[in-house]
Amino acid sequence: MKPTIVKSVLGVAAALGVAAEIFEPLGDFLERSHFLGSSLLALVALVIFDAISDPSEATEDSETCVLAEVEEMREHVANAFKARDVHIDFSGFTMESLVVAIRPALRRMGNTRAKNRTLRIRVAIAHMDSPMNLPSSIVSINAPGGRIGGIRHFEDSPILREKIRNEITGRSRRRLQELLNAAQEMNPNLQIDCEIRESPLGPAFKLYVLNDEMALLGLYGIKETELSHDGAHQKILDSSSFRAAPGGVNMIAWSRRSSVEVNRKIFEHCAEWFDRLWDLLGRVSPPPGPQGGS
Numbered sequence: 657m658k659p660t661i662v663k664s665v666l667g668v669a670a671a672l673g674v675a676a677e678i679f680e681p682l683g684d685f686l687e688r689s690h691f692l693g694s695s696l697l698a699l700v701a702l703v704i705f706d707a708i709s710d711p712s713e714a715t716e717d718s719e720t721c722v723l724a725e726v727e728e729m730r731e732h733v734a735n736a737f738k739a740r741d742v743h744i745d746f747s748g749f750t751m752e753s754l755v756v757a758i759r760p761a762l763r764r765m766g767n768t769r770a771k772n773r774t775l776r777i778r779v780a781i782a783h784m785d786s787p788m789n790l791p792s793s794i795v796s797i798n799a800p801g802g803r804i805g806g807i808r809h810f811e812d813s814p815i816l817r818e819k820i821r822n823e824i825t826g827r828s829r830r831r832l833q834e835l836l837n838a839a840q841e842m843n844p845n846l847q848i849d850c851e852i853r854e855s856p857l858g859p860a861f862k863l864y865v866l867n868d869e870m871a872l873l874g875l876y877g878i879k880e881t882e883l884s885h886d887g888a889h890q891k892i893l894d895s896s897s898f899r900a901a902p903g904g905v906n907m908i909a910w911s912r913r914s915s916v917e918v919n920r921k922i923f924e925h926c927a928e929w930f931d932r933l934w935d936l937l938g939r940v941s942p943p944p945g946p947q948g949g950s
Contacts, residue, residue: 720919723907729757729864729872732909736866737761740773745930747780747855748862749876749895750825754779755832757864762835765843774847775839777832778934783854783942784821787812790858790878791820794891810893816883853937859895862907863926871926874907 723729736742742765746754758777765775782788793813829852836848859876866872877896882889910923 720911720914720916721909723872723874723909725906726753726756726874729753729907730760732866732870732872733757733761734764736869737765739867741867742773742775743865743867744775744777745865745927745934746778746863747857747930747933749782749859750820751779751781751828751832751852752824753862753874754864755828755835759831759835762839765839765846773843773845775836775849777848777850778930779850779852780855780857780930780933780937781825781852782858783856784817784825786856786942787814788817788858791816791892791894794880794893813890813892815890816892819883853934854942855933855937856942857933863930865927865930868927869913870909870911871923872907872909873926 733744736744744754744758748754765773789810789812791813792810793816794808794810796808832850836850840846840848861876862874864870864872879894879896881892881894883892884890910919910926912920912923912927914920914923
């Protein structure tokens, strides 16, 4: 059990650390707040301490688990929706997987007609009107003498960003709004608060925090594929959200109620990370783009 937990913790630390390094404004903010520095050092120290502690003290933790598919989140989401007050926090790329995960629960929520029930959804998604390295186009460069060499570069693709913004992010926004409208119509007593904020984070990882009780983290993959646009084919690097990583793992979940202290610390770390990101995005927003920053 411990090697798995140690690897999980180091994976979380690496993902969050890399994100902060890549996206300078976010990294600078979190560094000034001493979040990435002190909390990660404390977390790693706790992991090391736990790893060298007496093996006889190890406790099997049924609250920590791995998910092989995004659809497996639905059971955890369904449990979260059993509460009178439902809080769903999400940080990711286009929120396509969020809609897939919560759609069945939202439909059931509208049918229950529970009284004095609240639903709060906070979503942080990537700003698609600014240049980014992933997704990106792949271009070949000429070798000396004008020959086409084997060296290729990746570079920002406005066409690809526009396609994702309109066809994936836009569709996900519409579907989420339709689900919320349907739930509200079927259950007029339902109080809904849903807000979407745009983030400088690209497709590095997706994070869910359910009812401030469970955190689920998944790392986006990266794949080489082709994009068809106006009859032309373009080679691209794209993110991969639904495909399981090596070992059959798509997401890792930690609970506030875990019997293992280090797992509770990981949950608290993820929940606090999102709260600080959300606070930052309430004060820092992207400039309006061609579609009004949508």
